[in-house]
Amino acid sequence: MRTIGHFIDNKPVAGASGRFGPVWDPATGEQAGRVALASPEEVDRAVAAAAGAAPAWRTASLARRAALLFRYRELLVAHRAELAGLITAEHGKVHADALGEVARGLEIVELACAIPEKLKGELSTEVSTGVDVASIRQPLGVVAGITPFNFPAMVPLWMFPVAVACGNTFVLKPSEKDPSAALKLAELAAEAGFPDGVLNVVNGDKPTVDRLLAHPEVTAVSFVGSTPVARAIQRGAVEHGKRVQALGGAKNHMLVLPDADLDLAADSAISAAYGSAGERCMAVSVVVTVGEATGDALVARLAERAAGVRVGPGGDPASEMGPLITGEHRNRVAGYVRGAAGQGAEVVVDGTGYTVPGHEGGFFLGVSLLDRVTPEMDAYRDEIFGPVLCVVRAETYEEAVTLINASRWGNGSAVFTRDGGAARRFQLEVEAGMVGVNVPIPVPVGYHSFGGWKESLFGDHHIYGNDGVRFYTRGKVITTRWPDPADGGVNLGFPQHR
Numbered sequence: 456m457r458t459i460g461h462f463i464d465n466k467p468v469a470g471a472s473g474r475f476g477p478v479w480d481p482a483t484g485e486q487a488g489r490v491a492l493a494s495p496e497e498v499d500r501a502v503a504a505a506a507g508a509a510p511a512w513r514t515a516s517l518a519r520r521a522a523l524l525f526r527y528r529e530l531l532v533a534h535r536a537e538l539a540g541l542i543t544a545e546h547g548k549v550h551a552d553a554l555g556e557v558a559r560g561l562e563i564v565e566l567a568c569a570i571p572e573k574l575k576g577e578l579s580t581e582v583s584t585g586v587d588v589a590s591i592r593q594p595l596g597v598v599a600g601i602t603p604f605n606f607p608a609m610v611p612l613w614m615f616p617v618a619v620a621c622g623n624t625f626v627l628k629p630s631e632k633d634p635s636a637a638l639k640l641a642e643l644a645a646e647a648g649f650p651d652g653v654l655n656v657v658n659g660d661k662p663t664v665d666r667l668l669a670h671p672e673v674t675a676v677s678f679v680g681s682t683p684v685a686r687a688i689q690r691g692a693v694e695h696g697k698r699v700q701a702l703g704g705a706k707n708h709m710l711v712l713p714d715a716d717l718d719l720a721a722d723s724a725i726s727a728a729y730g731s732a733g734e735r736c737m738a739v740s741v742v743v744t745v746g747e748a749t750g751d752a753l754v755a756r757l758a759e760r761a762a763g764v765r766v767g768p769g770g771d772p773a774s775e776m777g778p779l780i781t782g783e784h785r786n787r788v789a790g791y792v793r794g795a796a797g798q799g800a801e802v803v804v805d806g807t808g809y810t811v812p813g814h815e816g817g818f819f820l821g822v823s824l825l826d827r828v829t830p831e832m833d834a835y836r837d838e839i840f841g842p843v844l845c846v847v848r849a850e851t852y853e854e855a856v857t858l859i860n861a862s863r864w865g866n867g868s869a870v871f872t873r874d875g876g877a878a879r880r881f882q883l884e885v886e887a888g889m890v891g892v893n894v895p896i897p898v899p900v901g902y903h904s905f906g907g908w909k910e911s912l913f914g915d916h917h918i919y920g921n922d923g924v925r926f927y928t929r930g931k932v933i934t935t936r937w938p939d940p941a942d943g944g945v946n947l948g949f950p951q952h953r
């Protein structure tokens with residue numbers, strides 16, 4: 456069995472804590488390896504490496520940083536199949552989906568290649584006679600990233616390329632459930648020429664994270680994961696005086712209006728609900744239909760398509776949907792489907808009890824479709840994070856939007872319609888950070904920023920794009936005068952323009 460360690464100062468480092476977590480092969484249900492869980496002392500070692508690298512890295516020229524990132528981008532392209540293979544092996548998602556994850560992460564590296572443009576400051580000349588004012592942004596120092604299991608390569612890539620491009624050094628704590636992709640990302644960064652200590656990876660769990668939050672040399676924390684942990688991370692980071700962005704969970708609604716192209720809406724909902732087995736923070740987990748006829752026609756189309764989703768091992772090119780991350784999570788998701796009928800939902804498609812021949816031990820679940828779900832039901836109230844699509848029936852647009860806006864989450868939301876006026880109204884009225892119009896998963900491209908509202912994000916800054924650059928830098932304003940020797944004289948008054 457493989458033992459997975461850390462990566463500090465551009466070198467693999469074996470775990471020394473004596474604590475390990477299991478890494479499963481979700482397609483077989485067998486343990487494929489074990490990952491070292493870093494002790495506080497091991498975290499200190501990684502932070503010390505990052506702190507040691509920080510003074511030289513913050514003064515590395517923009518040209519050098521950009522050149523390294525270009526080289527890194529090329530290495531990621533060359534190794535994308537390998538990265539996708541690691542993702543499929545430990546996460547379970549199908550290979551094509553894993554390749555897509557790497558491609559979306561690459562976008563952020565490409566954004567980071569443009570860092571000389573992004574870090575251009577502002578200059579006002581002659582704000583007063585002979586006085587100029589410049590606004591610049593400078594790196595923070597050592598920053599930390601804590602990432603979830605569901606995008607083991609993309610979410611780390613949302614963070615460190617921007618942070619490092621801005622002149623910071625980084626300590627990444629990936630999910631202990633699928634740590635290998637993050638380690639590969641760090642190895643490739645070393646190969647690209649990132650100096651020792653600029654990007655470090657410590658694997659671990661809560662004690663590891665707690666030390667990162669408390670460490671005095673960590674200046675900022677980026678977190679992506681579930682809402683309860685995001686909330687706790689924000690509080691912990693603030694308590695220790697750190698800048699923090701903590702992206703949490705979601706329950707994304709897709710509104711289908713009566714005039715929508717229902718075949719397009721059904722295709723989109725199926726892809727967005729069951730892709731990656733529903734383990735996406737931007738998955739569509741609730742479809743809200745307006746009008747009984749729309750609901751009936753859409754549910755019929757969803758049921759037909761759901762029956763055709765091919766579930767199997769992620770490495771099999773015939774599979775469209777892979778297993779869930781762990782057996783425990785699979786059972787939890789199945790519990791929502793089993794409990795739904797008792798709470799009054801119509802179980803149109805029941806994916807529980809699904810097995811894949813030859814892979815009976817795998818963490819598989821078929822897709823499930825629940826109709827006539829209401830906000831009181833557990834399947835609606837909780838983030839299920841599995842291949843379960845709920846349909847909620849509304850009578851009017853107003854009722855639908857009121858329902859969507861009552862959700863405690865506000866990550867993404869989508870509207871399907873042919874009516875431009877209705878779509879415009881929805882995009883202005885819906886309480887979500889990312890909105891799709893006839894686009895079910897509106898994950899912003901790398902040069903815009905990603906972030907939800909309400910319990911989907913704790914902190915002010917969205918992630919990557921311009922918000923990422925702002926998060927990983929702090930502003931400084933410099934007021935300059937080169938006086939003429941004749942301009943002397945004491946004046947105790949508050950400086951005024953002249």
Ligand code: NAD
Pocket residue numbers: 601602603604605606610628629630631659660661664665679680681682684685687702703704705735736838840866907911
């Ligand atoms: P999680 O919250 O369990 O774990 C995320 C990270 O936090 C991991 O690195 C984990 O080791 C660490 N962690 C877990 N418990 C902790 C604790 N008590 N204290 C400190 N650290 C802790 O999330 P997950 O199950 O890995 O990922 C799925 C969740 O992430 C879903 O809720 C999903 O919606 C969310 N997510 C959100 C986004 C977004 O952009 N908003 C993106 C991806 C995933």
